[in-house]
Amino acid sequence: MNLSKISLNLLTEEVYLQGMVNKMYENIMKEEIEPKEKHLVKKVADDFKLNADFIFTYSVGISGFIGPVKTLLENKGINVTEYDVTLLLMVVFYVLLAKSDDEIKKLMQGLKDKNLDSEVKPVLRFVTKTVGLFKIIGKKFGLAIQSLTDILAFTFLSIPVMNIIRDLADHKGFNIDRVDDLLMGITLSAGAYTLKNLMKKK
Numbered sequence: 001m002n003l004s005k006i007s008l009n010l011l012t013e014e015v016y017l018q019g020m021v022n023k024m025y026e027n028i029m030k031e032e033i034e035p036k037e038k039h040l041v042k043k044v045a046d047d048f049k050l051n052a053d054f055i056f057t058y059s060v061g062i063s064g065f066i067g068p069v070k071t072l073l074e075n076k077g078i079n080v081t082e083y084d085v086t087l088l089l090m091v092v093f094y095v096l097l098a099k100s101d102d103e104i105k106k107l108m109q110g111l112k113d114k115n116l117d118s119e120v121k122p123v124l125r126f127v128t129k130t131v132g133l134f135k136i137i138g139k140k141f142g143l144a145i146q147s148l149t150d151i152l153a154f155t156f157l158s159i160p161v162m163n164i165i166r167d168l169a170d171h172k173g174f175n176i177d178r179v180d181d182l183l184m185g186i187t188l189s190a191g192a193y194t195l196k197n198l199m200k201k202k
Helices: 005-030 038-047 052-063 066-074 082-096 101-113 117-140 148-153 155-172 176-192 196-201
Strands: none
Touching: 005 155, 005 176, 038 052, 038 082, 052 082, 052 148, 052 155, 066 082, 066 117, 066 155, 066 176, 082 101, 082 117, 082 148, 101 117, 117 148, 117 155, 117 176, 148 155, 155 176
């Protein structure tokens, strides 16, 4: 049987994505991944004198988003540091979770000083869109994920998921404005994937 070049490319892409999804689920089963950037969340909180309770509760979950968002922004041609991305994410999380307006204003001023305030909407969209993916993955493990707070709380889920998003964005060159394209394949593959074999290994 002859396969057209397009069919072969699509098959290769599907195998590649399935391999990444398999690795993601294996990492979730291990429950041992923690991001190195978590200190940055606390640094931004200290620098802007933010509510410590929220930061200490969700610092690991928040920091899991830093790598993917940094890659997505850089793929758009924006030069950012991990600190810049952390500041950007803090604004987004504070907006989505309806935190103090005064703290949001302080964070927004920090973004304006770095000329990054225009990236709040794309990052907000990215974070919002990931909720649907987490609902599907959570369901596979019998977890009811309804909100961003749930995602930040289930770090054993969020870190591997964020890592696959970062790796895929890096490998395929997705940027922050192509969130739908990036998440569509992962969402479909994650939803179709069966955990039966992994559960047997466990």
